[in-house]
Amino acid sequence: MRFKADEIVSVLQTEISQYRSKLEAKEIGRVLEVGDGIARVYGLSGVMAGEMVEFTRTGVRGLAFNLEENSIGIIILGDYLGITEGDEVRSTGELLRVPVGDAMIGRVVDPLGNPMDGKGPIVSSVTRAVETTAPGVAGRQPVNQPLQTGLKPIDSMTPIGRGQRELIIGDRKTGKTAIAVDTIINQKEENVVCVYVAIGQKESTVAQVIENLRSNGAMDYTIVVVASSAVPAPLQYIAPYAGCAMAEYFMYEKGRDTLCIYDDLTKQAAAYRQLSLLMRRPPGREAYPGDIFYAHSRLLERSAKLAERWVIVPSNADDSKVTDDWSVVRNPDNSPVVFVGPLEKEHAEHMAKEKYHNHKLAKVVGSGGSLTALPIIETLEGEVSAYIPTNVISITDGQIYLQPDLFFAGVRPAIDVGISVSRVGGKAQIPAMKQIAGSLRLDLAAFRALEAFAQLGTELDKATQAQLDRGYRMVEILKQPQFKPMHVVDQVMIIFAGANGYLDKVPQRQVSAWEEQFLRFMSEQKADMRETLKKERKFSPQLEQQLKAAIEAFVSQFKAPGDGRS
């Protein structure tokens, strides 16, 4: 081994030369009682709430959670079994931080950022505080860019925008995680950094998710934070905040789009309830502490679409390197004038046009990142009016509701379109999708009502029967197998075909085969048209005619699968 002995000497030397001048000052306390992931400490009278403390003997860290008259309640982040009564506790004067940065991508880590995948240490010099405040009003801008999940029912009817918080809610085993994983897989070509936070789940389930991500090539841009059900409650409690901090780095520092999935917040709430009860905080409804709403709201509030920063620069400037300082417009004190957000950008456009010829408007590199959050909540027997579900529904910008009935009827993803909503994502939808999916929700709702009526076995008139047939085909079209996210252009084309009645004559069982062959036909034989749609993102009357013609051309080519009939 070629280790430099003189390095040791230099460390020793500086230490010895500073020996007289330095006095180590620390504040200490002693453990009064310890158990279940928490400790009560006597002393440490100057410690601040949320400050990190260290158990000197074992080196385990903790967080000051409760500050009381005579003692401090500490949540222990690590192995609490090694800590005994009387142990010394030292305050550190720091907040809890986790390593962040490019080195984290592709790794599986615990909530403190320690590697769990056996791929060696993570070398990252950048850290970020686990708890940070959310960006303010001025730092944000409205959601304006879609985050494509690659799932037809979501992208068409409950579209998600970058920076949005969309809740995925449903009973156990209804495919909540499947939606999240498919969304991650679909970000392969979208340049979105993904963070998957697993809280309170079985290790075997998490291992399966990681394997699915890996085999679909999604680990190249994903960080997985794992706090399984075996780890102490404090770690489960901080896991989503840690995952959020890892995503925030890319949003704030690199201006990138990020996606953070909290799977699931029900378990995090249970872990927090455990901690709070052990700390003897007063229990409230369902024994959750009074600040459980705040625990979730401050986490989800951290997702944002950051405002872009614009500066006026000479027209020959290199767009990929623009900083605030490049602005040619100056304040009286010579500080650069930066235009933040869409409103000021408009103002700047006018200004550049009128006053600054030979100049252009350029975006400051690293501004305008986003953090999209997909929290997951598990309900019991479809009970959405329980405490935690109602809380998180009210915090988020919409929810995707999964129904076990639909799931077992073979409608997968089992999204109940009637009560699933997206409050802001519509603005971010691509125009083509908006054009064709506008009435889809209402049509499907009408179909569901009609379907219930038709089950009574009454004789139906022709128009009603036609509407029913169309509905069955649309439901069939909106089905999608797992790990097969679809490009939004393909989604648009197949929904267009269904909504315009081209599948009405196709037997229900053959719809998926029709869809597959149609999409293959479009990408192989009408590739130029697909590209045009991809580029223009909306239907011109002309393009609409072309697509209709293409579908008609395909209909004659369609080969019904032999085993499709019985």
Next chain:
Amino acid sequence: MIPYVLTASEDEEALARGAADIGSLQVAQVYAEALLNAAEKAGQVDEVIGELETLLEMTVAPGSVLRQFFASGVIGRATRGDVIRKVFDGRAHPLLVDFLMVINDHDRTTLLPAILFEAKELRDRRAGRLPVAVHSAVPLAEDQLERIRQGVRNQLRVEPVLEMKVDPELLGGIQLRIGDWVFDGTLRSRLNQIRDQIISRSSHEIQSRRDRFSSTNGN
């Protein structure tokens, strides 16, 4: 350093583990304040506290029957009261006897150590004094102590009361404990620091350029 409660068991470890829980600490504070107020009114704070301290030393001494007497639940309140009167009347300060009777009536005799701890702290706080624990490897000379006293006085504007403790394991230097703060200038902690620093420096070197440590022969 931590206030504790009396346990019937005599073994040292049980004593160390008999740390007061938060509830009894609060109770002890109330009794301590009451005792101190009464003693102040009588103008005999130091005497009462001094006697209480002696009593406690006798109580926790190995083989002491007093420990059993105060900590055991077998002895009834009335019996214990009688004995307290018989043993301490005339020998101890009347205020202390009354105080023992009061805590006996309230079944709080096990809290004696915690009460003494809180009373001493409260007394020092009221008098503007600050207990400073000085740990060193060798006994310090008076002029050295005076320098420490002077230093604390200048920094914190309070009158320090030094409590000396010699601990050869510190190897050299001194350690001051003022309240919850520890000012550590001992050789032992410095050596520990150097050790930690070398370990973290080496692991940083290893992690940042792992290729330097792998064999180039391709095993």
